[in-house]
Amino acid sequence: MLTSIKSNHLTSSGQRLGMMYFRVAIILFGAQLLMGLIAAIQFIYPAFLFELFDFSVARMVHINALVVWMLYAMIGATYYMLSDETEHEGVAIGLGKLAFWVLTLAVTIVVLVYIFIQIGPGKESTIWLINEGREYIEAPRWADIGIVVVVLIFYWNVFATYLAGKKTGIMTVMVANLLALAGLYLAGMFFTDNISMDQFWWWWVIHLWVEATWEVFVGTLAAYALIKIIGAKREVVEMWLWIEVLMLFGSGILGLGHHYFWIGTPEYWWEIGALFSALEPVPLIAMFVHVLYDWGKEQGINGEKPAINNGPAMAWLVTNAFGNFLGAGIWGFFHTLPQVNIYTHGTQFTAAHGHLSFFGAYATILIGTMYLGLQGAYGVKQMKATFNSKMGLFLSTFGVLGMGVALTIAGYEQVLVERAELGAGWNAFFVAQDLPWYVQAQLWRAIMGVVTLLGFVYLVLDLLTIGKKARAAEA
Ligand code: HEM
Ligand code: HEM
Numbered sequence: 001m002l003t004s005i006k007s008n009h010l011t012s013s014g015q016r017l018g019m020m021y022f023r024v025a026i027i028l029f030g031a032q033l034l035m036g037l038i039a040a041i042q043f044i045y046p047a048f049l050f051e052l053f054d055f056s057v058a059r060m061v062h063i064n065a066l067v068v069w070m071l072y073a074m075i076g077a078t079y080y081m082l083s084d085e086t087e088h089e090g091v092a093i094g095l096g097k098l099a100f101w102v103l104t105l106a107v108t109i110v111v112l113v114y115i116f117i118q119i120g121p122g123k124e125s126t127i128w129l130i131n132e133g134r135e136y137i138e139a140p141r142w143a144d145i146g147i148v149v150v151v152l153i154f155y156w157n158v159f160a161t162y163l164a165g166k167k168t169g170i171m172t173v174m175v176a177n178l179l180a181l182a183g184l185y186l187a188g189m190f191f192t193d194n195i196s197m198d199q200f201w202w203w204w205v206i207h208l209w210v211e212a213t214w215e216v217f218v219g220t221l222a223a224y225a226l227i228k229i230i231g232a233k234r235e236v237v238e239m240w241l242w243i244e245v246l247m248l249f250g251s252g253i254l255g256l257g258h259h260y261f262w263i264g265t266p267e268y269w270w271e272i273g274a275l276f277s278a279l280e281p282v283p284l285i286a287m288f289v290h291v292l293y294d295w296g297k298e299q300g301i302n303g304e305k306p307a308i309n310n311g312p313a314m315a316w317l318v319t320n321a322f323g324n325f326l327g328a329g330i331w332g333f334f335h336t337l338p339q340v341n342i343y344t345h346g347t348q349f350t351a352a353h354g355h356l357s358f359f360g361a362y363a364t365i366l367i368g369t370m371y372l373g374l375q376g377a378y379g380v381k382q383m384k385a386t387f388n389s390k391m392g393l394f395l396s397t398f399g400v401l402g403m404g405v406a407l408t409i410a411g412y413e414q415v416l417v418e419r420a421e422l423g424a425g426w427n428a429f430f431v432a433q434d435l436p437w438y439v440q441a442q443l444w445r446a447i448m449g450v451v452t453l454l455g456f457v458y459l460v461l462d463l464l465t466i467g468k469k470a471r472a473a474e475a
């Protein structure tokens with residue numbers, strides 16, 4: 001069945017489809033960074049591109065591109081693992097390919113409309129054709145429906161291949177989790193003109209993605225990658241995976257309450273949100289231990305032998321273990337109690353957490369999986385980190401960390417001046433943004449953004465060349 005994968009370096013058709021998704025993901029990642037830089041410059045020079053390409057639009061494209069590239073990379077990773085884990089060729093990869101092109105065409109149209117049309121009148125037609133106005137998942141209604149069809153094809157491929165092939169623990173978790181992940185998207189699709197209700201459901205998508213289903217997803221990726229890269233024992237990684245699933249859903253689902261402090265939901269959410277969201281770092285520690293413990297252990301067993309067969313993938317995986325814990329666990333915990341959130345809500349502190357967590361928990365491991373994919377695609381046993389791999393990882397991570405620190409400082413100043421001292425009014429909002437700490441922090445964020453972009457350039461260079469280099473080294 002899998003002889004084609006083993007005998008030539010090009011992978012199974014599912015794996016090839018996975019690589020196609022990775023390519024688009026990287027392009028969208030680049031677009032995300034450019035939009036972020038435009039928005040960052042507008043913080044410093046508010047007149048920059050004013051009325052041509054406003055902050056609201058740059059920000060919208062920045063965070064929508066973020067979500068979409070990550071979903072692309074997740075679909076890519078799933079297609080990549082699918083035939084390997086189930087030992088069965090994907091059942092409907094041809095259809096999957098068609099879905100890929102439909103989705104990519106739709107994403108292109110949506111982005112062009114965001115960029116060139118930007119806004120429409122406050123009517124139904126705008127929701128259908130331009131954007132829905134729901135932060136992070138702003139795609140217009142027609143695209144929403146298209147996405148559902150494409151995802152059904154994707155899910156059918158995964159589910160039917162799973163049924164037909166070998167059923168590992170990793171794949172079982174993946175199949176169940178993907179159903180929840182895809183199903184949650186529906187909660188962000190229907191429209192109500194009660195803003196509290198609208199926000200209530202919108203958070204189901206945003207929070208239950210990043211703090212439950214996406215976390216479980218990267219748990220399955222880490223488990224799979226550790227088997228591939230360091231030959232970790234399946235029983236061990238799968239045991240960790242089940243523990244994480246249990247804990248993540250335990251704290252993540254009711255942790256949703258930390259978004260219900262401000263939107264007009266009943267007050268009992270304060271206690272529920274405080275308690276369960278404060279527990280959320282616990283599974284993140286488990287994920288941290290999962291990667292580092294398995295790594296240390298397997299190296300010990302293997303003694304002198306080179307234990308890591310894909311240097312860059314492993315480096316990104318370890319960055320993920322730290323980044324997830326730091327960005328989501330620590331930075332999330334900082335502002336999750338209502339007693340703290342009353343001061344920090346919606347400040348730059350939130351933006352610091354948003355950057356550190358999305359990068360630390362997701363960008364890192366998805367990039368690592370791309371390296372794993374390249375290793376398979378080039379059929380090389382050993383993939384060593386190159387100068388470009390190191391620069392890519394170091395500069396982008398350093399840049400995002402720098403942005404996180406700068407924004408934390410800006411947020412701290414907002415808490416003290418805007419919230420505590422001046423009483424959180426409209427005027428206070430502007431006064432706080434004119435003070436030196438805030439202004440300098442925004443400057444540093446832009447500088448660190450450029451560093452991040454530079455890291456991205458090295459990363460792309462590396463992704464384009466490392467396979468050939470590794471193959472040449474092996475020959
Ligand atoms: C990888 C996982 C996570 C990601 C990607 C993430 C991302 C984000 C983002 C982007 C926001 C801003 C949402 C908006 O635009 O309003 C946010 C808000 C928030 N996050 Fe997270 N988060 C993660 C995990 C966590 C964890 C584990 C906690 C708590 C322990 C947490 C606590 C919060 C809180 C309290 C807010 C609301 C901030 C406010 O009131 O302004 N997050 N998160
Ligand atoms: C070139 C580097 C980047 C720059 C200059 C940049 C800049 C920005 C700016 C100006 C905003 C709007 C903040 C606001 O509304 O106050 C923003 C939001 C955001 N960015 Fe970035 N960004 C960059 C890279 C990234 C990366 C790598 C990620 C994650 C992987 C990311 C995730 C986010 C998120 C989640 C938000 C929304 C935060 C919130 O709602 O609180 N950005 N970014």
Ligand SMILES: [Fe+2]
Nearest residue numbers: 207211256258
């Ligand atoms: Fe949350």
